[in-house]
Amino acid sequence: MEKLPPDTIVGIDLGTTNSCAAVATGGGQVKLIPHKGGEYTIPSIFAIDDKGHELIGHDAKRQWQLNPRNTLYATKRLIGRSPKDGIVETVQRSVQYRLHGGEHNDVELDCHGRTFQVQDVAAKILAKIRDVASDHLGFKVRRAVVTVPAYFTDRQRQGVKEAGRLIDLEVVRIINEPTAASLAYGIGRKLDERVLVYDLGGGTFDVSIIEIRDRVFEVKATGGDIFLGGIDFDDAVIRHVLEDFEKKHGIDLTGDPVAMQRVRDLAERTKIDLSARTEAPFSIPFITMTPQGQPLNMDLRFTRTLLEELTRGLVQRTLDIVEQVMAEARVERKDLDEVMLVGGQTRMPFVQQTLTHYFKKPPSKGVHPDEAVAIGAALYAWSLQDNSDLKLQLLDVIPMAIGLEAAGGAMHVVLPRNAPIPNAKALAATSSADNQSELMVRIFQGDRPDTSRNELLGEFVFGGVRPARAGSVRLEILFEVSIEGILTVSASDLDTGRQMKTTLRVTQS
């Protein structure tokens, strides 16, 4: 590969289950960056072994079965999330490591007697990808475009930026995964199309409707679920085999982390096998012992039909979201030129058949489902470089409403879901007490009518309000959302124009 300048920006697809990096070489040709073993993806897994060594990627995955308590995986779904709405309990049910609510309205993870914030783990994985890329490119990579699910909140995006800061990697731009995939599909093809990107990865589901007019990529609407992905398909298999085992032997394996990890591993492998064939054995020798000390095997046959029955509800959930996003973009099935599949789980024939049936045409084969996101990120990175001749216009949207808490905890929406970004909106507020010196607003993101069910982005305190009678100071609160979907809030005195001092009381991490 030709030598690239050391300030080259790489594209990173930081996935829930696998991550991948790519770089544009001169002229906008994109190359995926291989790992030592020649593979392009790195498992997004972090572990600490019994000797206290930190392991990341393939090394972490290799020892996963034997060290399930200290192997952290699928943590991306937890970045920037508060530990409410039963998130901790829900996730705890499907992972063998321990998690709990942290001090900063976040989720923390336990590993080998240490406690990690989710962005620490993201930072370790990012560092691994950065190091692999640096080894390959021959210079230390310092700048990257990183992709996130379109359905990530501001706080989750901040979490990814923070992960970059922790390892001195400048996250030059965050872009949405489906948008990145559409760049991989559309750049250089002089298109005039409306596409629907159906992105079902390891942990998250996103759908975006994007209009491509040559080099203008305009997202019309987006939606998704950050708790719907391949892992949930694995969980459906796991539930079935555990029930079967309990029925046959009267033994519940859920309390045995090593057995559970073996089941999880085989569940995923069987699910993947069943994309290529219609039947597969599900056998694990010596999974446990009877109370009398006799070894027991797990032994059943799985069919594609059974897998489809077990996961039909999950696929239906994705279709419900597709319908909702189409309604919001005001498009009908016939208005879509292409349906693009992204994410490993879209290889499942049932997913493809369901979509073919629904859209009355087969999905496009225009992009590689595992690589499109990293390639799109690299192309976008190239467009941001000084020496680039690729000029792109990306117009995206916010996935969920942003608003503030009104009386009684109601959500007062400032920017509605699917509002185009970048965007800014001003809101007037008045002082409510005599000589009030501070004004506090609590800002939330989410589509629920009451703030308690949305994500708290922060408690903003505006200080230095001029002393005056109640109601006589008029403030303007300005909400600005960047192209990355990141919010900045500021306030000024409408009469004097003076900027208020802004403090964020609930930190982002």
Ligand code: AMP
């Ligand atoms: P991604 O995040 O895009 O790498 O997607 C990873 C998810 O895709 C994991 O849950 C995998 O189990 C799943 N996956 C990968 N290949 C296949 C396949 N051939 N059939 C079904 N699922 C797959």
